[in-house]
Amino acid sequence: MSENMDEEFKILAREIIKKIDRKIRSTIKKEPYKLAKTIDIGADGTPTKYIDKIAENVAIKTIKNAEVSVDLLSEEAGFIDNDGEYLFVLDPVDGTRNAMRGIPFFSVSLAIGKKKLSDIEYGIVKNIANKDEFIVEKHHGAFLNKKPVVIPDMPxxxxxxxxxxxxxxxxxxxxxxxxxxxxxxxxxxxxxxxxxxxxxxxxxxxxxxxxxxxxxxxxxxxxxxxxxxxxxxxxxxxxxxxxxxxxxxxxxxxxxxxxxxxxxx
Missing domain, CATH: 3.40.190.80 (D-Maltodextrin-Binding Protein; domain 2)
Incomplete structure (x- = not known):
């Protein structure tokens, strides 16, 4: 594991992913008609859909109740300063249109860093549709469903x-x-x-x-x-x-x- 990051930050990241995955699956099953509803304009200037907001709210609540302090950068809320040691970079639903239309190819993406892309030390991408989980840690490799990933040669x-x-x-x-x-x-x-x-x-x-x-x-x-x-x-x-x-x-x-x-x- 990373020598520079305490395990508790990675545990928090995995908890957020798990809870968002559960919330989205439940909403798709129980309230699919709400997914595409526009409810606001996000910090990035684009319309906020119901599915994006409920996923982001899960992350905000989980971080608020966590034992460690982290800042959050997310699509709808923008930057939330919690005087944290690390910044959690979140796309609560990547592939929103796919999710709204029932196309089984959308994810939740979360990375842990500080100021720039090259600072990212840890990341998770979860394919909500098929449950594939991509986890990566800087200098320690990439894993798909806990199995190491190395790019193969293709003709x-x-x-x-x-x-x-x-x-x-x-x-x-x-x-x-x-x-x-x-x-x-x-x-x-x-x-x-x-x-x-x-x-x-x-x-x-x-x-x-x-x-x-x-x-x-x-x-x-x-x-x-x-x-x-x-x-x-x-x-x-x-x-x-x-x-x-x-x-x-x-x-x-x-x-x-x-x-x-x-x-x-």
Missing amino acids: SSEILYSITLGKNKEAFARYLTFPHTLRCFGCASLEMCMVATGALDGYIVSHEHIRVIDIAASTLFVREAGGIVTDIKGKTLEMMLNLDERVSIIAAGNPQVTRSIAKNF
């Missing part, structure tokens, strides 16, 4: 990308002509974890769209599994832990894949 003829191109129509047109198979799943945290497991060879967001809450845990997961996370130009990705910044992203299994993607943008 170039089998390259599979998940890609979000936004308004970059020229790049989109170019990619349609390439001998690659393309997907778009709508859940950044899980898509990046799929790069780490080898289910995907690359995850691409060509425009400045991604927030740190989306990828704080999964960036460390990819890197600990042996992969690379950069911006769309191939520069090592770094972000401050706040809601102000949005970035492009390439997550890939090796430098060759990163270069082949970056040269097209």
Whole structure:
């Protein structure tokens, strides 16, 4: 385990994930008609859906009742200062649209750090739909359901990308002509974890769209599994832990894949 982080912080993170998972599953079962209801505008400036708010409220309550003090950065509430030693970076529901429409690909993502993306020491991404749990600890590896994850080698003829191109129509047109198979799943945290497991060879967001809450845990997961996370130009990705910044992203299994993607943008 990390020499720099007390176990109690990791225990708290796992407790938050467990409680959010339980709350969302219960709501989907008992009150599915409420999931898509817009109830507010979040700290990031986007509409707050009922499903996001109830998940975030679970985290806030759990942190408030915890024996350790931690700060929180979350999609709806923004930054909550509890004079904590660490900052918990939370996306209470990544893939909200998937969850609202019954598409079984959405997650809760939580990372523990201090000021910037490279500070992240521990992270959890939980696929709420199928219960897969991705846990990572800096310098100690990435794990899927407690089994070590290392990015496998894949032959170039089998390259599979998940890609979000936004308004970059020229790049989109170019990619349609390439001998690659393309997907778009709508859940950044899980898509990046799929790069780490080898289910995907690359995850691409060509425009400045991604927030740190989306990828704080999964960036460390990819890197600990042996992969690379950069911006769309191939520069090592770094972000401050706040809601102000949005970035492009390439997550890939090796430098060759990163270069082949970056040269097209």
